[in-house]
Amino acid sequence: MSKGPAALVREEIRALAAYHVANAEGLVKLDAMENPYRLPEALAREMGDRLARVAINRYPDPAAPGLKRRLREAMDIPDRLEVLLGNGSDEILQVVSMALARPGATVVAPEPSFAMYRMSAVACGLGYHGVALRPDFTLDEEALLAAIAKHRPALTWIAYPNNPTGNLFPREAILRIVAAAPGLVVVDEAYYAFSGGASLLSEVGRHPNLLLVRTVSKLGLAGLRLGLAIGTPEWLRELEKLRLPYNVNALSMAAGELLLDHREVLEEQTRRIVADRARLEAALDAIARIERFPSAANFVLVRVPDALSAFEALKGRGILVRNFHGSHPLLAHCLRLTVGTAEENDRLLEALAAAVA
Ligand SMILES: Cc1ncc(COP(=O)(O)O)c(C=O)c1O
Structure with a gap:
């Protein structure tokens, strides 16, 4: 054999x-x-100096208080919510998928959307159902609600704005999906900085099944690999168990802190x-x-x-x-x-x- x-x-x-x-x-x-x-040249040099002082013989501090504080400030994250750091938001998508991968559990997402929703579902043994957008790439809310009623997904992904289409689905439609979904709805705001203020951050914590994902990649720091989940302490306590202990490296942490100070x-x-x-x-x-x-x-x-x-x-x-x-x-x-x-x-x-x- x-x-x-x-x-x-x-x-x-x-x-x-x-x-x-x-x-x-x-x-x-x-x-x-x-x-x-x-x-800018001067900031790049300052980053070089800062990184030279990082003790790379030591593991990074997984609690990352300095970096989390700066992310909270930069993104106006309220104190009542927790932050979980990922090696890019890609890793957060995987952590969420792992956490919800009960035998027989499924994932639903509009399509076309970000390829990693399906990839991470398959990787974790979750079933996956894509729900087509309309031909003009607007959200087919009825079809999505019908798919949620039929498949009872453990996890529903909404990219807000959506990739690769670039558009924002209606905020009220997303909230109706959160209300109808029996499982977790993750709103992925990778592109929030370009959306003219459109965000569901203020809704997080108002619904028991809503989690937000963001990244600093699109802000100009894609090479650092730094993403985050924003949610209630109850949700993040569980996800934290699946985060690899030192998933964000010491150099990215130090660079992230410095560059967010110069945001x-x-x-x-x-x-x-x-x-x-x-x-x-x-x-x-x-x-x-x-x-x-x-x-x-x-x-x-x-x-x-x-x-x-x-x-x-x-x-x-x-x-x-x-x-x-x-x-x-x-x-x-x-x-x-x-x-x-x-x-x-x-x-x-x-x-x-x-x-x-
Ligand atoms: C919607 C969406 N989410 C998440 C990501 C992953 O970003 P990163 O892993 O760089 O944080 C991307 C990257 O293109 C994306 O388009």
């Missing part, structure tokens, strides 16, 4: 494809919703990205044969006549975006364009106009 992975690894894991990260070497990187700006730098970059998003959207609307979807995030989803040829044409001009054609029927010929610097956006627009001409 074989003792190799084909015989021993669970079928559903073998059927998965690993999360794909494109090689971006030498390309303008507009594929992963990163903030395009580096730190005006990140906030200014975020404001610039929001302003440039509006310019990008207006310029996209002026290109014939491009359908542009509304965005409350740091990226814009568009539909072009032929996504693969447009993707390749952009790449040929040194620009990497994300091609979603083939990943979900609703995303036929869709490209997701991360908002870059003004100069990068201009290059993108010129190349895209040429590609669809």
Whole structure:
């Protein structure tokens, strides 16, 4: 009998494809919703000095009081709520999925949405049911409520704003879903900084089954790998048991503390990205044969006549975006364009106009 992975690894894991990260070497990187700006020179140097003093011979303090205090300040998290740190919010998604993976339990999420909802469900042995958005990517509330009534999910994911579509679902609809769901509803606010203040933070703690997830990745700190869950002490006490003891490393902790002390730098970059998003959207609307979807995030989803040829044409001009054609029927010929610097956006627009001409 074989003792190799084909015989021993669970079928559903073998059927998965690993999360794909494109090689971006030498390309303008507009594929992963990163903030395009580096730190100012002086701040980067200060970070270097600070990191040089970190005692990396020691394990980090898992309670991370300094980092949590700064995250609370930066995100206006009320004292009545707790914070759980993750190695990126990706890890939080996995911790939540693990906690709820009773035998036979299922997960429901609108689709298309963030790929890791399904990945982490499968990884943890949970059943998964995607509920299609409407063709214009608005939430099909009736279908979602029907799926919740049918599958009785232990966990429902709502990305607010949604990725890869960029839009915000109606707040009242999300609250109706929270009320109807028998299980936990996690609102994933990875893009909250670009949403013009739209957030369900004030609702956390008012419902026994609502948890919020955020990240500093999209604020300009994707390389640190730092995400957080925000919820009641009752929920986070349970999730804390599944967090690996030293999941956030000492260097990320120290850098996070310093950079959140200078968060005006990140906030200014975020404001610039929001302003440039509006310019990008207006310029996209002026290109014939491009359908542009509304965005409350740091990226814009568009539909072009032929996504693969447009993707390749952009790449040929040194620009990497994300091609979603083939990943979900609703995303036929869709490209997701991360908002870059003004100069990068201009290059993108010129190349895209040429590609669809
Ligand atoms: C909706 C959503 N949630 C979570 C994440 C994960 O972010 P990170 O692990 O960098 O915190 C992403 C990343 O693209 C995302 O789009």
